[in-house]
Amino acid sequence: MTLINKLKNPDAKFDLYFLAYDSPGALSPGKHWTDREGIIELTHNHGTENDPDYKVVTGNAEPHRGFGHVCISVDNIQAACARLEEAGYRFQKKLADGRMRHIAFALDPDGYWVELISFNDVESTTDIKETNVNTYRMNHTMIRVKDQVKSLAFYTDVMGMTLKRTAENPGAKFNLYFLGYGPAPSAGGSGTADVEGLLELTWNYGTESDPDFKYHNGNDQPQGFGHICVSVDDLDAACQRWEELGVQWKKRLTDGRMKNIAFILDPDGYWIEILQNEGLKKRAEW
Incomplete structure (x- = not known):
């Protein structure tokens, strides 16, 4: 990067x-x-x-589970993993570990998990020993959610995202939901590995029925993960829309000294930063 x-x-x-x-x-x-x-x-x-x-709390160990990982999609996952291993970085899961041989998890210096996936066919690159970091994508951020119905409604209806892909895993009792902005992938398309800026929601079956269950949002002590961020076309108009929808605010635009950012809370208490897309309309001197 x-x-x-x-x-x-x-x-x-x-x-x-x-x-x-x-x-x-x-x-x-x-x-x-x-x-x-x-x-x-x-x-x-x-x-x-x-x-x-x-x-830091990485979000992957009890009792502070919540945030899961960020994900980088690469051209050649075998070569990408070999490059990281040769550089001395640790792995939570190598390609050869477990049943899922098409993904790996590297560990950054703080122990955060970084998932590695391929946007090319994995089998077609098995014998290729090179990887081009200039083609990598910052594909998604994963958070765990208690109630998939509430979270999907929030991110689609309130935040305006599109459900791009669903991966159901009834045997392991969890589902994955990939959301982002723009249209859903077309049938027969390349899926979601070749894009950037997705949000992955992980729902473990049954958590929605437990009134005492909750995830750690990363901002309560002990801290780790902070927030995702959505940039908008018109910051004032967007915040007015969310105000009318009755969102739960962590920080309104008018709160505190920083008048160019706001924070919304999602159903699990994760923070969502809101700021102006300066490529569409100038507001702040960042």
Whole structure:
């Protein structure tokens, strides 16, 4: 990835780093950072790097499960995994582990899971030893949800997303739902691996019937995952629409000092940042 923007906040003692795939072979090279679909934002709180006891909650261990992973889709998954392994990075799951031989999970320096999938046919690349990082995509972010009906209604009806793909796994008692903006993939198309900026919802059967069940949103202590972000065509109009729909706000535009961002809470309490797409309409000097 390429560092495409950095926002320093010395008074609050944290910095933000925005990364994306930005080569000519990427999906949206050269665009403003708010005008892209595949972005990872890293938040660094000053001083944590000098604290030997500091660690983040990755969202994949009890009792703080919630956020699952980000996903990178690659041209050649065998070569991509070999490249990471040769560089000394650890894996939560290698390609050869378990039954799913077409996906892997690498671990970043904080222990966050990074899923690796292929946007090419896996069998066709088995004997090819090279991978081109300039073609990679920041494919999706996965969060676990308690009630799939409520969450799907929220992300489609309230947030305006489209359900792109559903993967049902009754044997393992979970379903996956992939959502994003724009039309659903056409029949016989390439599916969802060749795009960016999707949201994956993981629903484990039965959680919706347990009144005491809830996921960790990453922002309550202990912290880890922060939020997803949606950029909009007109920030004031979008927030007015959500106000009329009765969303639960974490922060309205008028709250606090930062008047150019808002935060909505989804049915599980995950934060959704809302900001202006500066490629469509100028508002802030980011």
